[in-house]
């Protein structure tokens with residue numbers, strides 16, 4: 001399929017390819033599928049796999065296998081596991097799951113490979129780092145994404161744009177309380193004949209968004 005990749009001489013982000021650039025927290029990659037109008041969730045308990053393409057699922061599986069550690073909110077964790085075509089899918093081998101929740105009873109139910117935890121995004125990332133995590137995939141949903149975006153802790157994003165327009169639903173982040181974020185496109189790829197797009201962006205926390 002068609003692909004665009006920024007030429008190496010323009011690529012200011014070797015850290016994105018070669019791993020973590022922060023020593024106090026894991027390098028964080030947000031991975032999200034959405035409609036062309038930016039909707040990532042049509043209904044609270046609906047798994048993304050009901051509308052995302054096979055190619056996006058393969059991409060997500062590859063990313064999870066590469067990162068080996070996932071951060072997700074309790075709602076998304078539940079949606080992924082209960083409403084997918086094969087209900088109660090097993091967790092992926094060799095992957096650690098950090099699931100955010102305020103429910104202390106769930107914290108106590110933590111057992112490898114699933115850790116339920118709460119606190120600020122910084123608390124969560126410090127704990128993960130202390131547990132040896134150097135990079136992690138941030139898999140939403142909107143409230144969990146906002147917690148890490150608010151802190152400026154997202155380093156890169158892989159956004160899959162499915163060729164569909166959803167009339168209602170929720171966007172990528174909810175409760176964002178900071179300035180808008182500029183992104184730099186690192187690569188763009190068409191994943192299938194229907195035109196599912198995979199966009200890879202670097203987060204430019206130090207540059208305000210502007211045209212050109």
Ligand SMILES: NC(=O)c1ccc[n+]([C@@H]2O[C@H](COP(=O)([O-])OP(=O)(O)OC[C@H]3O[C@@H](n4cnc5c(N)ncnc54)[C@H](OP(=O)(O)O)[C@@H]3O)[C@@H](O)[C@H]2O)c1
Pocket residue numbers: 031032033034039040041042043044045046047048072073074075076077079080100101102103117118119120121139140141142143144145147
């Ligand atoms: N399109 C995609 O790629 C994609 C990816 C993932 C999810 N989704 C969709 O997103 C929807 C769910 O999103 P959502 O925003 O409602 O849920 P979410 O972010 O998955 O989970 C929200 C829950 O996470 C916990 N949480 C979030 N921040 C926390 C913090 N700082 N400390 C402690 N706990 C925290 C809370 O759990 P408690 O209530 O237990 O305290 C909160 O209710 C689902 O429909 C799912 O399918 C879409």
